[in-house]
Amino acid sequence: MPSVDAQVNAASTDAALASGASPARLSAAAATSAAAGVNAAVASGAAVSPRDVASLRPNQRTRRVNVGGVPMGGGAPCVVQSMLNAPADDVEANLRQIRALEAAGCEVVRMAIPRRAYLDQFAEVCAKSPLPVVADVHVDAGIAIEAARRGAAKLRINPGNIGGWEKTDEVIEAARAAHIPIRVGVNAGSLDDALKARADLTLPEKLAASAVEYVRHFEQRDFGDVVVSAKAHDVQATIATYRALAQEIPQVPLHIGITEAGTLMQGVIKSACGLGILLNEGIGDTMRISLTDEPTEEVRACWMLLAALDLRRRGPEIISCPTCGRCQVNLIDLAKKVDGRLANRVEPVKVAVMGCVVNGPGEAADADLGVACGAGSGVVFKRGEVLRKVPEADIVDALMEELEKLV
Numbered sequence: 001m002p003s004v005d006a007q008v009n010a011a012s013t014d015a016a017l018a019s020g021a022s023p024a025r026l027s028a029a030a031a032t033s034a035a036a037g038v039n040a041a042v043a044s045g046a047a048v049s050p051r052d053v054a055s056l057r058p059n060q061r062t063r064r065v066n067v068g069g070v071p072m073g074g075g076a077p078c079v080v081q082s083m084l085n086a087p088a089d090d091v092e093a094n095l096r097q098i099r100a101l102e103a104a105g106c107e108v109v110r111m112a113i114p115r116r117a118y119l120d121q122f123a124e125v126c127a128k129s130p131l132p133v134v135a136d137v138h139v140d141a142g143i144a145i146e147a148a149r150r151g152a153a154k155l156r157i158n159p160g161n162i163g164g165w166e167k168t169d170e171v172i173e174a175a176r177a178a179h180i181p182i183r184v185g186v187n188a189g190s191l192d193d194a195l196k197a198r199a200d201l202t203l204p205e206k207l208a209a210s211a212v213e214y215v216r217h218f219e220q221r222d223f224g225d226v227v228v229s230a231k232a233h234d235v236q237a238t239i240a241t242y243r244a245l246a247q248e249i250p251q252v253p254l255h256i257g258i259t260e261a262g263t264l265m266q267g268v269i270k271s272a273c274g275l276g277i278l279l280n281e282g283i284g285d286t287m288r289i290s291l292t293d294e295p296t297e298e299v300r301a302c303w304m305l306l307a308a309l310d311l312r313r314r315g316p317e318i319i320s321c322p323t324c325g326r327c328q329v330n331l332i333d334l335a336k337k338v339d340g341r342l343a344n345r346v347e348p349v350k351v352a353v354m355g356c357v358v359n360g361p362g363e364a365a366d367a368d369l370g371v372a373c374g375a376g377s378g379v380v381f382k383r384g385e386v387l388r389k390v391p392e393a394d395i396v397d398a399l400m401e402e403l404e405k406l407v
Contacts, residue, residue, distance in 0.1 A: 073227070328376065331373060
């Protein structure tokens with residue numbers, strides 16, 4: 001087995017590139033190469049000292065699992081997930097949704113199988129999907145067992161309703177035979193009755209206890225390909241639960257999320273608060289931002305949150321001012337149009353849309369491309385250098401033209 005020192009440089013560079021870092025940022029990645037080297041050793045089974053392990057962020061200590069070719073845990077980049085909401089028996093509708101999610105940047109997708117009658121359709125979706133498909137199963141362990149046999153890249157079961165230890169063991173053996181992982185997905189709304197009745201425990205303690213109990217059971221059966229989630233709709237409860245899990249079962253990859261977060265704005269704000277805190281503490285190996293909206297909006301929100309924390313980047317970032325009395329163009333409409341034109345781009349560039357010269361090239365000098373607007377016109381600039389002045393009606397097209405030259 002290679003030594004920790006022998007793995008340091010390659011591991012730190014790979015980690016930086018995988019997270020979306022540009023080559024210019026690799027020197028910064030090298031500054032954390034010791035931790036990255038230890039992480040690589042942990043993932044590969046090399047012996048490391050307790051002090052080295054203690055120095056790792058929580059998401060570097062977890063074991064790595066493979067979800068249809070997508071690495072999860074063990075220091076891999078936080079994986080972006082979403083869930084299909086097309087009818088489970090409509091194969092083409094689900095595949096269309098998967099293709100849209102893939103274009104938005106989704107890496108793993110989950111599909112509910114509410115009845116055994118839909119297993120054939122699930123198998124067809126798995127066979128044709130460009131993304132790994134996770135089988136989401138409640139109540140009926142038999143559905144999970146069949147889904148494992150029919151192409152699921154991972155199973156998601158709920159300890160509160162899967163049917164007890166005997167049924168759980170049957171699911172474990174099915175996953176073992178199929179060489180796929182299982183997510184133990186605990187929800188505040190579906191805890192088992194015994195835990196619900198414990199008046200001496202807080203909600204985070206109940207959620208963590210349920211998840212930990214199941215992980216111990218899985219490990220006793222020599223099944224380590226486990227991912228855990230323990231979700232609530234309350235932000236503070238979610239944070240407390242995942243902090244506890246990161247301490248109690250540090251070896252297990254964590255799927256983080258706020259369940260039933262709400263409609264677009266409310267859901268994004270709640271998720272950004274809760275998941276942002278966890279991610280900033282190094283907690284979270286995969287994530288979903290649950291929204292009562294189109295699944296592609298969930299994916300967009302995930303990437304925006306990861307970019308805001310400088311963890312991963314995909315697609316442009318828009319820098320725009322909130323407008324004031326100095327603004328002499330319809331900046332709100334302009335910014336929305338730019339956002340729409342950039343929606344399907346994958347290049348991690350910064351584009352500034354500024355309402356006046358006060359906030360123009362000077363304050364947005366770190367943008368790769370931008371416009372500073374005046375009276376019915378805009379000055380297009382690149383990295384602080386003025387390129388040309390265009391009428392307001394031509395600003396969006398001018399920005400797109402310059403973007404093509406830039407990338």
